[in-house]
Amino acid sequence: MKKSLSFKVVVLILCCLLSTSFFTGITASESKSAPKNIIFLIGDGMGPNQVKMAHDYIGKNLNMENMTYKGTSETSNVSGATTDSAAGGTALACGIKTTNGYVGVDKNGNPVQNIREFLAEKGKKTGLVSTVSIADATPAAFGAHNISRTNQSQIAAEYIQRKIDIIMGGGGKYFSQELRNTAKAEGYTVITTKNELNSHSSSTRLLALFHDGNFPEYKNGYPSTTPTIAEMTSKSIDFLKDHEEGFFLMVEGGLIDITGHANNIDNNIAETLQFDQAVKVALDFAKQDGNTLVIVTADHETGGLKQEGNNYRFTSGSHTGVNVPVFAEGKGAENFQGNLSNADFKKKIMDLFVEDESTTSVDTTAPVTTTPITTVANTTANDTTTPVTAADDTTANDTTTPVTADDDTTANDTTVAGISTVETAETTAATTSTDTESSSPIYAAVLAGGVVIIVIGAVIFMLRKKAANE
Numbered sequence: 513m514k515k516s517l518s519f520k521v522v523v524l525i526l527c528c529l530l531s532t533s534f535f536t537g538i539t540a541s542e543s544k545s546a547p548k549n550i551i552f553l554i555g556d557g558m559g560p561n562q563v564k565m566a567h568d569y570i571g572k573n574l575n576m577e578n579m580t581y582k583g584t585s586e587t588s589n590v591s592g593a594t595t596d597s598a599a600g601g602t603a604l605a606c607g608i609k610t611t612n613g614y615v616g617v618d619k620n621g622n623p624v625q626n627i628r629e630f631l632a633e634k635g636k637k638t639g640l641v642s643t644v645s646i647a648d649a650t651p652a653a654f655g656a657h658n659i660s661r662t663n664q665s666q667i668a669a670e671y672i673q674r675k676i677d678i679i680m681g682g683g684g685k686y687f688s689q690e691l692r693n694t695a696k697a698e699g700y701t702v703i704t705t706k707n708e709l710n711s712h713s714s715s716t717r718l719l720a721l722f723h724d725g726n727f728p729e730y731k732n733g734y735p736s737t738t739p740t741i742a743e744m745t746s747k748s749i750d751f752l753k754d755h756e757e758g759f760f761l762m763v764e765g766g767l768i769d770i771t772g773h774a775n776n777i778d779n780n781i782a783e784t785l786q787f788d789q790a791v792k793v794a795l796d797f798a799k800q801d802g803n804t805l806v807i808v809t810a811d812h813e814t815g816g817l818k819q820e821g822n823n824y825r826f827t828s829g830s831h832t833g834v835n836v837p838v839f840a841e842g843k844g845a846e847n848f849q850g851n852l853s854n855a856d857f858k859k860k861i862m863d864l865f866v867e868d869e870s871t872t873s874v875d876t877t878a879p880v881t882t883t884p885i886t887t888v889a890n891t892t893a894n895d896t897t898t899p900v901t902a903a904d905d906t907t908a909n910d911t912t913t914p915v916t917a918d919d920d921t922t923a924n925d926t927t928v929a930g931i932s933t934v935e936t937a938e939t940t941a942a943t944t945s946t947d948t949e950s951s952s953p954i955y956a957a958v959l960a961g962g963v964v965i966i967v968i969g970a971v972i973f974m975l976r977k978k979a980a981n982e
């Protein structure tokens with residue numbers, strides 16, 4: 513009798529513990545430190561010397577150099593090697609290191625929530641802008657989940673499927689007429705020239721494709737139909753800024769990398785300065801708005817740019833492991849200084865949205881996204897200079913495509929079925945980001961819950977057994 517009473521007390525205590533562990537998961541509320549708007553600018557291939565060389569050329573600070581908070585970021589990929597833009601972009605966007613060629617998926621091919629998705633779930637409008645193909649690796653890391661960066665047609669289709677509010681840049685050839693029609697049916701305005709951009713004024717979704725491939729190098733100016741990166745950034749902000757819940761905008765200066773690969777000093781300077789004009793647009797808006805965070809960094813350095821006296825010289829045709837600069841300004845900017853890792857940015861942004869970091873992490877309030885991986889195909893895209901051909905998606909139809917993404921089977925099972933860009937392949941493995949972002953209290957709570965359930969089960973079993981014996 514006495515023993516059975518103590519059992520009941522134990523059960524009661526355990527039930528209390530269990531309910532507490534549930535409540536810790538839902539107490540997070542949005543922080544006052546959270547910026548309303550975030551503008552994330554990425555100079556692809558922009559190392560410290562690319563900035564310094566452009567600085568020396570104009571003889572004064574770039575706009576980014578005048579930003580209040582400064583730091584550096586290391587850029588290695590999951591194996592500790594030099595990254596490409598796919599793994600580099602994925603680190604920045606998703607907060608995890610992955611294999612070169614992978615966009616928005618971890619090394620096993622599992623999709624990981626990116627920061628744009630996190631903020632879209634907060635009700636923000638989102639946009640992607642680039643001077644290269646908008647379906648190329650860097651923007652793709654913020655807009656899609658694909659085991660190969662070369663599957664640009666699938667990545668393009670995924671953007672439309674996800675209803676990203678602004679999709680702007682080059683890469684028109686990856687948006688078929690059929691896909692453009694689908695976009696229109698989804699409420700997108702589809703435009704292809706600078707004039708159309710200038711006369712566009714509504715806040716409808718916008719698909720703006722100014723070139724079939726990459727933009728030309730800026731050195732001698734653009735054709736009259738092509739907007740500059742600063743103009744694209746300015747118009748994007750105009751379209752997004754009236755949204756009550758705020759916005760997230762990713763802007764990539766893609767030709768800093770291309771001119772770095774080509775070891776073209778003059779054109780590299782021109783691209784960095786163009787990119788810096790986009791930074792200025794973002795900073796001007798942030799200053800006037802007062803509720804915006806601006807972050808400027810790079811995914812990696814390209815070309816091994818070295819300073820020798822007053823001159824600069826490229827020493828490589830590839831990417832290097834040189835740490836890249838980080839600049840930040842505006843609300844929450846103080847969190848982006850010192851020595852960072854490319855996988856730190858997502859968590860640092862997410863942390864701004866948590867009232868009290870000590871009790872819980874944001875992941876508990878963020879609904880799990882259903883992230884389709886569109887296909888498994890070519891995984892050899894480690895070289896960013898590899899030309900992307902129109903045939904890049906053809907291997908995706910082959911269900912026998914060898915899967916090189918080693919041991920995980922869940923994600924691969926859902927993907928080898930072929931192109932499923934419209935039909936959402938819901939994977940149970942979706943949003944594995946909790947692995948890297950959750951703070952220990954969440955795990956403790958989940959673990960405690962599991963233990964409690966097991967203990968209660970055992971207690972009930974013993975009580976019943978005891979009753980049966982009596």
Ligand SMILES: [Zn+2]
Pocket residue numbers: 557597769770773814831896897
């Ligand atoms: Zn590159």
